Amino acid sequence: MRGVTTTLPARSTGAVVRDALAVSLAVGVSGVAFGATATASGFSVAQTCALSLFVCTGASQFALVGSVASGGSPVAAVAGALLLGARNTFYGVRLADLLKPRPMLRPVAAHMVIDETTAVALAQPDRRSARVGFTATAIALYTAWNLTTLAGAVGAGLIGDTAAYGLDAAVPAAFLALLWPRLAEGRDQRRTGLVAVVIALAATPLLAPGVPVLLALLAIPAVVLAARTRRAR
Amino acid sequence: MGSLSGWVMIAVTAAGCYALKLAGLSVPAHWLEHPALRRFAALAPVALLAALTAVQTFGHDQALTIDARAAGVAAAAVALLLRAPFLVVVIAAAAVTAGLRLLTG
Numbered sequence: 001m002r003g004v005t006t007t008l009p010a011r012s013t014g015a016v017v018r019d020a021l022a023v024s025l026a027v028g029v030s031g032v033a034f035g036a037t038a039t040a041s042g043f044s045v046a047q048t049c050a051l052s053l054f055v056c057t058g059a060s061q062f063a064l065v066g067s068v069a070s071g072g073s074p075v076a077a078v079a080g081a082l083l084l085g086a087r088n089t090f091y092g093v094r095l096a097d098l099l100k101p102r103p104m105l106r107p108v109a110a111h112m113v114i115d116e117t118t119a120v121a122l123a124q125p126d127r128r129s130a131r132v133g134f135t136a137t138a139i140a141l142y143t144a145w146n147l148t149t150l151a152g153a154v155g156a157g158l159i160g161d162t163a164a165y166g167l168d169a170a171v172p173a174a175f176l177a178l179l180w181p182r183l184a185e186g187r188d189q190r191r192t193g194l195v196a197v198v199i200a201l202a203a204t205p206l207l208a209p210g211v212p213v214l215l216a217l218l219a220i221p222a223v224v225l226a227a228r229t230r231r232a233r
Numbered sequence: 234m235g236s237l238s239g240w241v242m243i244a245v246t247a248a249g250c251y252a253l254k255l256a257g258l259s260v261p262a263h264w265l266e267h268p269a270l271r272r273f274a275a276l277a278p279v280a281l282l283a284a285l286t287a288v289q290t291f292g293h294d295q296a297l298t299i300d301a302r303a304a305g306v307a308a309a310a311v312a313l314l315l316r317a318p319f320l321v322v323v324i325a326a327a328a329v330t331a332g333l334r335l336l337t338g
Binding site: 060 | 253324325
């Protein structure tokens with residue numbers, strides 16, 4: 001299994017769970033922002049909570065309520081949300097190989113195949129700690145995300161603007177920290193990450209939200225082909 | 234949100250997003266025996282998460298900006314280079330960003 005061999009030291013369950021809790025805290029708090037945004041966009045408290053309980057992928061949820069708020073048609077709003085949800089399919093393919101979940105557990109685990117659980121699982125050195133990381137993040141994040149969504153929906157004004165606490169920087173910082181061991185691991189990973197960043201940023205002003213991140217997948221054939229060309233020379 | 238159309242929209246989004254997640258997790262194991270697909274699957278989360286991190290750091294709707302978030306993520310990168318623990322990295326990013334916003338109003 002590439003990428004989860006024994007190049008990194010094994011980690012204790014406690015250390016993995018600490019990572020999971022830290023991510024859930026940093027990301028979970030943005031549920032407040034989602035709850036507040038959704039109710040301000042005309043969704044009821046019950047509808048807002050249903051989105052966090054059953055859609056449970058933050059970017060898609062924000063896209064849906066944002067599109068409705070700006071007067072977009074329901075079809076366009078749903079399409080935008082699904083476009084953003086499409087990256088979870090690619091996470092799922094990786095996690096199927098990384099976690100090898102039992103078929104019975106798959107339908108439950110699938111609900112939590114998202115950015116945060118993938119990032120934590122990916123950051124672990126072996127399958128056992130990847131499973132612990134995925135499960136701990138899934139439970140902690142689902143709890144935090146739904147509780148903070150409710151808090152934001154019923155009492156948006158009480159907590160204030162989460163940007164004042166720098167939480168909008170904590171989220172990308174958490175993803176960077178979780179990617180770090182993968183980037184340190186090999187040249188192909190580093191090159192893929194770098195090219196992906198360039199593609200996504202270049203495409204951001206030009207394409208609908210969600211598309212630039214998916215387009216960044218083109219970094220993989222680019223890096224693989226470049227490596228092959230170098231070897232052939 | 235007009236209650237019926239609102240609930241229909243929520244149900245379709247929930248079903249669609251769940252199907253997208255389950256589809257990935259359910260790929261037959263033998264597909265991943267193919268070296269090219271296995272390689273793509275291994276690198277896909279790296280590409281997606283790196284792109285997501287960049288967009289969350291520099292994106293503002295559809296524009297690119299360098300603001301207090303970039304300073305926070307830069308602080309996180311420094312903390313990572315110094316081998317700081319995960320929680321310290323995340324707190325450094327939030328603290329630098331919040332501090333800058335406090336200073337610059």
